[in-house]
Amino acid sequence: MHMPNRSRPLPLLRARKEAARRLLRGAALTLCGLGLSMAPGAAQGQDAPGGRPAFHDVGGRIMIDYSAFTLTSGGDFDLLGVHYLQNINDWLAFGVGASAPIAGGNYGGFFAADVTLHAQRDIGRNFFVNAGLAVGAGAGGASVNGIRRLSGEGFYTRAYAGIGYHFRRFSAGVNYARVAIAGSELNDSTLNFFVQVPFSFAVGRFGDAGQVLTSDEFRAPQHQNIISLQFNHVQQINPTGLYQGTIGFASTQFTHFHTPNVYSYFGVDIGATGLLWYNQAHGGIGGRVALGRNVNLYAQLGIGSGGWVTDTIDTGPGFIIYPKVTLEYLWGNGVGTTLSAGYFYAPFGTSRNWTVGVGLNYHLSHPERRGGGVLAGAEYTLRGIRLHTFGRVTSPIFYNGRESEGLTMVALQADYMLNDRWYLAGQIAAATNAFRGFAGYAEGFFGAGWQTRPFAGGRLQGYAQVLYGLNDVGVDPAREVGALLYPSIGVNYYLNERVSIYGQLGATISLGRYMNASMTNSWRNTSIGLGMTYRFSLPTRS
Structure with a gap:
């Protein structure tokens, strides 16, 4: 009598658990962006220009920090980080940053990128307290096999809290920081020394993009x-x-x-x-x-x-x-x-x-x-800019006909508006889990997109885009798949004039074997993305 195969549900259950884990991780990568939705303003899509452009000052800080670590293997490691933090309100900021080693150990080429939610409050006499949480991706090593030890799965986390002091033109202080990469030798708590330089600049409403003004009409x-x-x-x-x-x-x-x-x-x-x-x-x-x-x-x-x-x-x-x-x-x-x-x-x-x-x-x-x-009467044109920060979760990846586990990525995309319909776009994404045992998978694209008129009371706007670029599928050039095509469609749901929830559904297809007769490698997958968009217009030379 034929007995049912009871071993089959176990791999299926593991696959489902892994998919759920990756979806939760992808959601975690967008949590920092949710604070942006607290910015005030009426929800609307792209505004029809009317009257003279209105400006507001965008404030924030550039933060440079340094930490020295001891790896779980006993080796030395360090990270110098640079972060751009833009104020959400008078105590909360959101931003992106990158970290790399400079003097500790022997790991040149290690690189970590993250999104950061940063809180800071003055406590009197020029002193302040601050704390933050960052999530992202990091990878590198002293050798190809060393990537597995130093980089683990590639999911990078950093939490910190401490105190600082405001000087005349900058601030400085010290934090206690915990930095880890899942499954790697980097998992340590240490002192983190930082310097902050404040900044501010004038930006316009996204809906005023295309208008021309002179340097006398804004803080040029x-x-x-x-x-x-x-x-x-x-x-x-x-x-x-x-x-x-x-x-x-x-x-x-x-x-x-x-x-x-x-x-x-x-x-x-x-x-x-x-x-x-x-x-x-x-x-x-x-x-x-x-x-x-x-x-x-x-x-x-x-x-x-x-x-x-x-x-x-x-x-x-x-x-x-x-x-x-x-x-x-x-x-x-x-x-x-x-x-x-x-x-x-x-x-x-x-x-x-x-x-x-x-x-x-x-x-x-x-x-x-x-x-x-400032040059009096100089003309500037307002150019629409959109910055998207989002998590991308892929389907299983078909690489050279073999199915591999999908990836969870943190992505950053910038759009430069050509008019109210067409835009240029650039995207970079890094995986927070390992691909076939190696952390550090990354993709970079550029291309163009088209968007609909706002609908549903101005809250929704759809788009379609086609991007062209490269990925990094391994440590051996013979494994590369060549150029990639990344078509995608999606929607923005506007929370207010500047902030929206951003969704994207796309597919990645390798072109190398069609463009180079000597290349036979192939790559194919689909992905879904969810995150936040911040949009504004920037005065640039006409």
């Missing part, structure tokens, strides 16, 4: 700000790591001038060719010299952290020094083309590299008048 920037996009070719000098080829960086940089010709900057470089997802972040100071009416020379010196895994690119604990010069030709309306050359090296490792690059500069604000001050 006193000094210039520049967004830069570049592609940099990296040539290694006498490499000692396992990878000895060239790397192509996709680079972005934000530059803020403190005087007409002295600036500070923050930049990020991601490997787009050669060694995919090599990563480094750096910041520093620089100066500008005008060589002609439309020609500028920039020179800057940055410090930061970067690498891949240490035995592949030897940056030691990750600390890098990066001097760079850039030649710019301005074509008009704030747009310039650039040529650059640089040299970055890891003083505690053996990595030495030349870089040459081409790119674009976009000057967000007008130059100053001679002698200082």
